[in-house]
Amino acid sequence: MSERTTTHAWPMPTSLAGVTVWAETVGALTGFGGSRRANVLDAPFPHLVTRGHGTFISPTGEHIVHPGDMFCIWPQASHEFFESPTDPWHFYWMRLTGEGALAFARELGFSEDIQVLRPPDPDAAIRCCRELFELYGSPRPRDPYRAVSLLYQLLSVCRAPARQNLLESSNRVFVDEARALIESLMETGVNVSQLAEMLHTSRNRLLYAFKQVLGLSPVQYLGQSRLERAKRLLTETDRKISAVAAACGYGHEKYFLRRFRELTGVTPGEWRRLRH
Secondary structure, three states, X not given: OOEEEEEEEOOOOOOOOOOOOEEEEEEEEEEOOOXXXXXXXXXXXXXXXXXXXXXXXXXXXXXXXXXXXXXXXXXXXXXXXXXXXXXXXXXXXXXXXXXXXXXXXXXXXXXXXXXXXXXXXXXXXXXXXXXXXXXXXXXXXXXXXXXXXXXXXXXXXXXXXXXXXXXXXXXXXXXXXXXXXHHHHHHHOOOHHHHHHHOOOOHHHHHHHHHHHHOOOHHHHHHHHHHHHHHHHHHHOOOOXXXXXXXXXXXXXXXXXXXXXXXXXXXXXXXXXXXX
16 A cells, blocks of 8 residues: 545535635545655645655656645646655645635745745644644534635745735735724624625635734624624713614614623613613
8 A cells, every 4th residue: 555545525515605715625645655646637736744755846846845844736737746765744635626716825825936835834734734624524514614714724824924914914904994884884784794795805804804803703893893882872872772773783673682681781771871
């Protein structure tokens, strides 16, 4: 036996709105000294070595890869890779699919000219790939948003520090724009899907940016913003409870009453009386 492979497939669910890149298949390979592969494929296939070492040959040259190194099979590019007979390897791999697959591979740091790299934090990259592999191999039902989140965690740890700083700055501007929209449209009952559409982005991109900048999901931030506006209106105005609910984007007063009490421990009327 030259190798043992395990493959888990999970086609993209059509109900997962806004997702442009997906790991349609993930796998793991354990070599026993004679693992060797060569072919041309039609999608980007990032690999991450976790043990042993080997050689990756592509149009960019011949590279020795060690634990923590990544190499990517680039679409339509010939390649060959094989392990050291005296130091057999283990690696994880994934097949990226979707209209954003190629762009995602480039964001990882790969291109036609760069097909081997080492993440700034190899251990974190290995953890992401291992968790993704375990998630895909777990019994159904599986959490698709967790799968997308792990992909973007891998993207985060693969970025060079300077690029990461640039990304964080970009995310702050992006989140500030989203927060301004939430504030201006709150009375309409705007939700996260509508917000993503207005920002010409996906729910996943929105989730990633909010988590990076605020440590909250967009849903959590929207809920907190509605609550804070309700508290302010109850304290500073004499509006009826129904009017406060409408101003905060709650379509039904009863739902507003229930949510306010769940979050504060008191009703809106009690909140107002305690502060007047």
